[in-house]
Amino acid sequence: MQEPRSAGAMGADFPYTLKTMCYIEVFADGSVHWGGDDNTYHRALTGTSRLFAVWPGEWSSHLFAIDDLDQYARAFRIIHDEARTGLTDHEHQVRWSVSPHEQKPTASYISINLWLDCGCTIRDLETFASQMRQQKGWHIATSGGWGSSEDSTGRTYSMRARRKSLAT
Ligand SMILES: [Zn+2]
Structure with a gap:
């Protein structure tokens, strides 16, 4: 026993x-x-x-x-767990643009590049997606792939989002 x-x-x-x-x-x-x-x-x-x-x-x-x-x-x-998710429970300062690799920029879901100017890092996409849904009404896809890369200008995230939700 x-x-x-x-x-x-x-x-x-x-x-x-x-x-x-x-x-x-x-x-x-x-x-x-x-x-x-x-x-x-x-x-x-x-x-x-x-x-x-x-x-x-x-x-x-x-x-x-x-x-x-x-x-x-x-x-x-x-x-909410800041250490686990990398995300502070606050209003994120977000910049984004359509990915230069997006071949169908008018599709319902598009690839975007995204930068966080508030100092957060994304370790958990589902938490980030739910925060952005609450804060800006964005619909970020959590089922597909996402990633990030870092250069001298900071960390760039790539993910997919519903195009029309970004426009609002
Ligand atoms: Zn933040």
């Missing part, structure tokens, strides 16, 4: 959002549920349930206690 390991001890290295991670909630009355939902964080935080996760490995799987709910919430973007 073994005790569950501590996910909190691994800090941000615990892969909370791994698709094959199996979350298990143990309720005070002894009932057990798995899979989690939108209220899992709140229930664990208030002590309504205790949260565990099975991290499957190739040869063996391990049971972890999700004992750092702050890390859990940051990983699932329930609370």
Whole structure:
């Protein structure tokens, strides 16, 4: 018999959002549920349930206690994490232009180059996309590729966005 390991001890290295991670909630009355939902964080935080996760490995799987709910919430973007995302929770100062490589500049989604003058860096495109949706109404594609390059003028990001959302 073994005790569950501590996910909190691994800090941000615990892969909370791994698709094959199996979350298990143990309720005070002894009932057990798995899979989690939108209220899992709140229930664990208030002590309504205790949260565990099975991290499957190739040869063996391990049971972890999700004992750092702050890390859990940051990983699932329930609370904003500046270190993880590179993004301050503020109004970004953004410049953009249509990518010179875009061959269909009138298509509904276009490639753009983008610069952040506020000092933020983009490590998590989904968080940046949701911030820009709230701040400017932009629709940045999060399913495709994105990237960045750096030269003497700073860091240039490339991503795809819905053209008409940029115009507003
Ligand atoms: Zn910023």
